[in-house]
Amino acid sequence: MNQPNVDIPVVILAGGQGTRIREVTPSLPKPMLDIGGRPIIWHIMKHYAHYGYKRFIICLGYMGEQIKNFFLNYRAATSDFTMRLGAPDSIEYHSDCDECDWVVTLVDTGLNTMTGGRVGRIRDYITTDHFMLTYGDGVADVDLADLWRFHLAHGKIGTVTGVHPPGRFGDLMLSGKQVTDFSEKRQVTEGVINGGFFVFRRQFLTDYLSPSETLILEREPLERLAHDGELMCYVHQGFWQCMDTARDYNFLNELWRTGQAKWLIPDSRNL
Numbered sequence: 001m002n003q004p005n006v007d008i009p010v011v012i013l014a015g016g017q018g019t020r021i022r023e024v025t026p027s028l029p030k031p032m033l034d035i036g037g038r039p040i041i042w043h044i045m046k047h048y049a050h051y052g053y054k055r056f057i058i059c060l061g062y063m064g065e066q067i068k069n070f071f072l073n074y075r076a077a078t079s080d081f082t083m084r085l086g087a088p089d090s091i092e093y094h095s096d097c098d099e100c101d102w103v104v105t106l107v108d109t110g111l112n113t114m115t116g117g118r119v120g121r122i123r124d125y126i127t128t129d130h131f132m133l134t135y136g137d138g139v140a141d142v143d144l145a146d147l148w149r150f151h152l153a154h155g156k157i158g159t160v161t162g163v164h165p166p167g168r169f170g171d172l173m174l175s176g177k178q179v180t181d182f183s184e185k186r187q188v189t190e191g192v193i194n195g196g197f198f199v200f201r202r203q204f205l206t207d208y209l210s211p212s213e214t215l216i217l218e219r220e221p222l223e224r225l226a227h228d229g230e231l232m233c234y235v236h237q238g239f240w241q242c243m244d245t246a247r248d249y250n251f252l253n254e255l256w257r258t259g260q261a262k263w264l265i266p267d268s269r270n271l
Contacts, residue, residue: 006052008128013217014041014136015061015109015118024246029063031136032070033249036256039070040243041136043263045102050265051144053132054102057125059109059118068106074099116215123205131205133198138242139252139263142197150234151199157230158204160222163195163240179231182222192233194218195240239263 018030025033031041045056060067070077080094105125109118119133130151132144142161151159160179173181182194208221215221225231239262243249255261 006054008053009055009057009105009126009131010045010048010053011057011059011119011122011126011131011133012041012044012136013115013118013134014058014067015064015111015113016115016137017062018137020245021243021249024249029066030243032063032066033243035139035249035252036261040139040252041067043139044134044136045099046265047139047142047263048132048134048144049099049102051148053144056102057105057107057122058136059122060106061109061111061113061118064106064108071104071106110213113213114215115217116209116219116221117212119217120205120209120211120215123209123211126202126205129202131200131202133200134196135242137244138196138240140195140197140236140240141238141262142195142236142240144197147197147199147234150232154232156232157201157207158222158225159199159232159234161195161197162192162233162235164191164237165193165195165240165242177233177235178229179226179233182218182226182231192235195236197234197236 012031014029014031016030021030021033032039034040035043041058048054048056058067075081075093075097076091079097081091082094083091107122107125109121113121140161140163147159147161154177156178160182173179204221204225208225209215209217222231241248241252241255241263243252252261
């Protein structure tokens, strides 16, 4: 089996407080910040859906109700419709919804829970042998079908996508394509860093994670997985950009405005 398995859930970390970008809009959580008319989390989900992955589990925390409201009101917010005011359940929609086959599970994983604890707290929602995981604040043109094939081929517990961005992030130490050390603390000017877009066997949930509020995914769990020889790196040479600061936010919107948004899939431009 080397084709994408559409039953595999995509876990999206969307609960952080995003303090470095709060100046853009203090009334929204970072995953809801708008790029070209849609929240960045929508762009991420469209990317996965393009490759057939349409089952999502979103880990909520800070201002999670804003993300819940976005999906609860999604069809009405994105479509023309007619309704009888005395019968609000009778709504006739006049436009198609490309996302109507998405299945979205929204889970409150705690206001102050760290990334590892958030994933640990959605364990019961994952029943497949593998799952995908990404952050709710970064876009890329990663070939997810190729990532999936790479993950299945090496047979290890985990795969992390490595990218080559500006050098303000932690480094991944590689031996070939195997990760020998996972460090979010080291500062580098070049090399391969954690770009998100993970794939894991379910064993990662049971053997390396817990629901502890203080558990940071990028520290003990991934460091131990690397030291156990169970973490491989899929190196992505294409576009990748996180949205940590107002400068990143403005940059992504400028890429959209000028037609240079390389993360776009074909049907995303016509919003």
